[in-house]
Structure formats: structure tokens, C-alpha cells
Amino acid sequence: MSRIPLLACAAEFGLLLSATGLLAAQAQTMSRIGNVTGNADAGKREYRRYCVGCHGPAGDGLGENAQWIDPKPRDFTAAVFKCRSTPTGSLPTDEDLFHSVSRGVVTTNMPSWEPLTRQARANVVAYIKTFSSRWATQGPGTPITIPAETPANIESILRGRDVFQKMECWKCHGPAGHGDGPAASTLTDSKDNPIRPYNFSTGSRFKCGETNADVYRIFMTGLDGTPMPSFADLMQPNDAWDLVHFLRTLQPLQTPEAAIWQTWLPAHAKELKPLGPDQGGR
Ligand code: HEC
Numbered sequence: 001m002s003r004i005p006l007l008a009c010a011a012e013f014g015l016l017l018s019a020t021g022l023l024a025a026q027a028q029t030m031s032r033i034g035n036v037t038g039n040a041d042a043g044k045r046e047y048r049r050y051c052v053g054c055h056g057p058a059g060d061g062l063g064e065n066a067q068w069i070d071p072k073p074r075d076f077t078a079a080v081f082k083c084r085s086t087p088t089g090s091l092p093t094d095e096d097l098f099h100s101v102s103r104g105v106v107t108t109n110m111p112s113w114e115p116l117t118r119q120a121r122a123n124v125v126a127y128i129k130t131f132s133s134r135w136a137t138q139g140p141g142t143p144i145t146i147p148a149e150t151p152a153n154i155e156s157i158l159r160g161r162d163v164f165q166k167m168e169c170w171k172c173h174g175p176a177g178h179g180d181g182p183a184a185s186t187l188t189d190s191k192d193n194p195i196r197p198y199n200f201s202t203g204s205r206f207k208c209g210e211t212n213a214d215v216y217r218i219f220m221t222g223l224d225g226t227p228m229p230s231f232a233d234l235m236q237p238n239d240a241w242d243l244v245h246f247l248r249t250l251q252p253l254q255t256p257e258a259a260i261w262q263t264w265l266p267a268h269a270k271e272l273k274p275l276g277p278d279q280g281g282r
């Protein structure tokens with residue numbers, strides 16, 4: 001291309017850029033949940049009614065009830081979220097936020113907002129995004145791909161046990177997954193509040209979901225703002241599914257994985273090397 005048309009192009013490119021800026025600004029005050037479009041102006045009303053007491057009028061997590069609550073309500077001005085389908089460090093999708101609002105955060109004061117209409121929840125998601133300028137300049141990250149689940153058999157569970165050892169999940173979560181690993185008592189979140197690793201024996205639900213695919217997503221994307229890291233760069237999909245199958249044996253559930261494990265274990269317990277600091281393998 002010669003120089004002159006390039007200059008002319010640059011002017012048009014400038015127009016295009018400001019149009020993209022406009023689009024980003026629009027994306028910030030809207031949300032897209034399937035075929036529902038959320039609107040921030042409408043969302044402000046719901047927010048003022050249902051969310052303000054915890055998350056605060058300025059979205060900074062300093063609502064009047066926040067002082068009584070642990071963990072603290074999310075500070076939306078930081079735009080850092082635990083439950084994402086997107087890689088660590090990136091913004092969540094509108095759907096991720098919608099799921100968090102709908103599901104609530106188990107074991108915390110964040111209620112499930114399922115009783116609100118889909119439209120109302122979509123609106124409030126759009127409104128949350130207005131608290132941080134990150135949403136005006138960045139789009140959400142690209143959701144990670146979760147390949148089809150591998151068979152949950154004893155071989156997979158045992159390989160997953162090795163992954164748990166090798167990735168040092170036990171350092172925080174403890175050898176038995178009780179949230180009592182050697183590093184557990186020293187951990188703080190991004191606001192310097194003490195935070196405990198998840199105790200797998202307390203139930204079947206996680207803050208960010210409850211299905212096997214949810215568990216896969218949780219440790220592959222990490223819980224941003226907490227010491228729970230992303231393992232996406234360290235694990236292949238097969239390892240990750242094996243790990244999911246092993247984690248299920250730590251929970252007090254009658255899952256297929258737990259049933260397989262309990263059948264296998266009595267005759268083989270002696271073959272297992274204990275998990276934790278003193279060994280490298282199974
Ligand atoms: C009674 C207090 C309370 C109310 C009311 C409340 N929240 Fe929360 N919310 C919390 C707490 C506490 C957390 C942090 C949980 C955690 O960090 O584990 C949270 C977290 C969140 C998150 C972050 C999830 C993530 O992935 O990090 C979103 C989004 C959210 N709330 C939206 C809302 C919306 C929208 C409303 C109103 C419809 C609302 N909340 C009402 C207490 C509340």
C-alpha cells in the first residue's frame with residue numbers, strides 16, 4: 001500500500017476506534033444472558049433495594065452490614081471475581097456473574113437471588129459492571145474449554161491422587177482435604193483478610209458450583225482475589241479430570257467416585273503412600 005491511502009485510512013481508523021470505545025461503554029451498561037438483555041439503569045433500582053446493605057451504595061463492599069460479615073462482601077470497584085469461566089486475571093463473562101448472583105455463595109452471607117426474575121438479575125449484573133472502569137476498556141476473557149469427562153474408574157482416581165500430591169494441593173487443603181494443610185493458617189485474601197482453604201469433608205457444594213465440570217473449572221481458572229491459584233498452565237485436561245475424580249472421594253457424598261473408592265480401599269489401603277510433605281508419589 002502507498003503512503004497516501006494509508007493516511008486516509010488512519011482517519012477512518014480513528015473513527016472506528018471511537019466506535020469501538022462507544023461499543024465498550026455500551027457493553028459496560030448492558031449485560032447479555034442468553035436472549036435476555038440487562039440494563040444498568042433498571043438494575044440500579046434492584047441493587048438499591050437488595051444489594052446495597054452489603055455491597056454498599058458505591059459498590060465498594062462497604063455496605064452498612066459489611067462490618068458484621070465474614071468473608072466480606074465483594075468490592076465491585078476492583079472488578080476481581082472468584083467465580084469465572086475465564087482465565088485468571090481476566091474479567092468474568094456476564095453469564096458468570098449471572099450464575100453467581102443466582103446461585104449465591106454457599107457458606108457465606110451472599111444469598112441466592114433465584115427468586116428475582118431473570119430480567120431483574122440480568123439488570124443487576126449490568127449495574128455491577130458500572131462500578132469499575134475495567135469493564136469500559138476490557139472485554140471478558142475467553143472461557144476455558146472443558147473437554148468431555150473421562151471415565152471415573154479406580155485408575156483415574158488413583159492418578160488424581162498423584163496429581164493432588166504433585167500439585168501440592170495438600171499444602172493448603174491438607175492431606176485429607178480438611179482445609180488444614182501446613183500453609184492453611186497463614187493465608188490472606190487480596191484485602192488482607194484471613195482466608196481458610198476449602199474443607200472437602202464439609203459438603204458437596206462449592207462457592208462456584210457443584211457439578212464435576214464446576215470443580216474442573218474452579219481449579220483450572222482459580223479463585224481470583226484469593227490464594228487459590230489457577231492450575232491451567234500446569235495440568236493437561238486428562239490430569240484435571242483425574243483430579244476431579246479424586247476430589248470427589250474426599251467429600252461426604254454418595255457419588256459414583258466415592259462408591260468406587262470405598263469398594264477398592266479396604267483391600268488396598270496398605271499399598272497407598274500417605275499424602276503430604278514426606279513423599280513424592282502414591
Ligand atoms: C447479606 C449480604 C449480601 C447481600 C444482601 C448481597 N451480597 Fe453479594 N456477596 C456477599 C458476600 C459476603 C460476598 C463474598 C463471598 C465470598 O467472597 O466468598 C458476595 C459476593 C458477591 C459477588 C461475587 C461473586 C464472585 O464470583 O466473586 C457478586 C457478583 C454479588 N455478591 C452480587 C450481589 C448482588 C447482585 C446482590 C443483590 C441482588 C447481592 N450480591 C447481595 C454478601 C451479600
Ligand code: HEC
Nearest residue numbers: 167168169172195196197198206207208218219226227228
Ligand atoms: C496456596 C494455597 C492453595 C493451594 C496450593 C490450593 N488451594 Fe484450593 N483453595 C485455597 C483457598 C484459600 C480456598 C478458599 C477460597 C475461598 O473460600 O474463597 C480454596 C478453594 C478451593 C476449592 C473450592 C472453591 C469453591 O468454589 O468453593 C477447590 C475445589 C479447590 N480449592 C481445589 C484445589 C485443588 C484441586 C488444588 C491443587 C491442584 C488446590 N485447591 C490448591 C487455597 C489453595
